[in-house]
Amino acid sequence: MKKVIECNYRLLDCGEFEKLEQIGEVIIRRPALQATWKQKLGNDIWKHYHAKFDQAKNIWTNVPDGKLPYFEFNNLTFELRLSPNRQIGIFPEQLINWQWLREVISQATRPLNILNGFAYTGVSTLISSTKGTSLTHIDASSSSVNWAKQNCRLSNLENNNIRWIVDDIITFLSREVKRGSVYDGIILDPPAFGHGKKGAIWKIGRDLPKLMKLVDKLLSNNPEFIILSCHDKNYKHHELQDELIKLQRLKNGKIETIDLTIESETGNNLTAGKCARWKK
Ligand SMILES: C[S@@+](CC[C@H](N)C(=O)[O-])C[C@H]1O[C@@H](n2cnc3c(N)ncnc32)[C@H](O)[C@@H]1O
Known part of the structure; x- marks a missing residue:
């Protein structure tokens, strides 16, 4: 149910x-x-x-x-804040993924090690965080990570196992590969364009393939789920799906593609992104 x-x-x-x-x-x-x-x-x-x-x-x-x-x-x-970039601290089009994440994580029968990249104010991090999960939350913006920590305190989850990382995603994940780290669940919501640390620039068209090669090395032998979403209207479902098909550790299970749509009572629903996701 x-x-x-x-x-x-x-x-x-x-x-x-x-x-x-x-x-x-x-x-x-x-x-x-x-x-x-x-x-x-x-x-x-x-x-x-x-x-x-x-x-x-x-x-x-x-x-x-x-x-x-x-x-x-x-x-x-x-916490909501009226940010200069017109954002407010949540992306409600992700509701469909937040619900899915809760279900996938509550059904897991073992402790999961989860990575949330481009994690912003931490909604997916905190939804995925339970007494049995280890979370790595990574975002290049220190103010976003501080905001996410504040949300963690407001949600009374400070005692959960969450690692807060301010870094450029490619730099951090390259280091994680060298360290031999692996993850059972990965959440990625890359922007079309963004700033990493120390002036690094993120461009989805150029950098997503590089990122997914690192992700391929970082998935555990028995992964539980992966979500890849984006707000760039130039990306098609099948392009996101192809990125998941290339991942060698996703053997069984099922990949699905969905629109990130916010429903409105008037019927004027708003699709603000696309997503490919896989679960075991
Ligand atoms: C679209 S928001 C992510 C929204 C979030 N997934 C959610 O559902 O609330 C994009 C985030 O990516 C971060 N970002 C941009 N470039 C980055 C990079 N190179 N490395 C790490 N984070 C980056 C930004 O700071 C921003 O917080």
């Missing part, structure tokens, strides 16, 4: 290159370039927001006086 997901996020509507989201009691209006269609809710609803990111000025124009609510997912708690 599927476990019921409890979370305080709702996509109220999207369209005309914007999305209207509710977290707890707070409504946020921000750009959504994928939403090329008409909005379904009227202007009377769209104009009632607590915070808005103005795309023309490239700033948050309305910022609520009080603290933003926490994003709650089951019994985990995440």
Whole structure:
């Protein structure tokens, strides 16, 4: 039986290159370039927001006086912040993967060693973290890793086994290969473009094949799962799938490809990424 997901996020509507989201009691209006269609809710609803990111000025124009609510997912708690890059600290299109991860991890019958790369504020890290798992959380941004640690404290998981790494993913994983480290589960959500440590630049088209070669060496003999998602609209399902097909340790099991879609009550659902994932 599927476990019921409890979370305080709702996509109220999207369209005309914007999305209207509710977290707890707070409504946020921000750009959504994928939403090329008409909005379904009227202007009377769209104009009632607590915070808005103005795309023309490239700033948050309305910022609520009080603290933003926490994003709650089951019994985990995440701090939201209105970041200059229009992000808020969670990527709700990953809900479908968070649910899948919980199920895969709760069904595992042994302690798992898990790597979360491009881990941002740690939602997938904390969802995967149980008393029986060891987590390696890696992100090139020290402020994101500190934010993730804060989320860990808010979620009361400080005593779980989580290793926090601020590093460029290619640099860190190359070192892990040399050390002979292996992982039973790997989560990767690379951006199209990003900054590693010490000025290193991440470009998905150039660097993903390099990354996946390292991943091939880092999977244990008996891996449990792998998730490879991305938000780059140029990537097709079959290209993500091909990256997993090349991995020699994924012998049995099944690869599936999915859209990362946030459902809205209006029917204006928002697909904001793609994913290929495998489980034993
Ligand atoms: C799209 S966000 C990941 C979202 C996250 N997986 C989630 O679901 O919440 C991309 C993250 O990749 C990190 N990043 C970008 N380039 C990197 C690199 N070369 N090495 C490690 N992390 C990198 C950024 O700091 C950012 O936190």
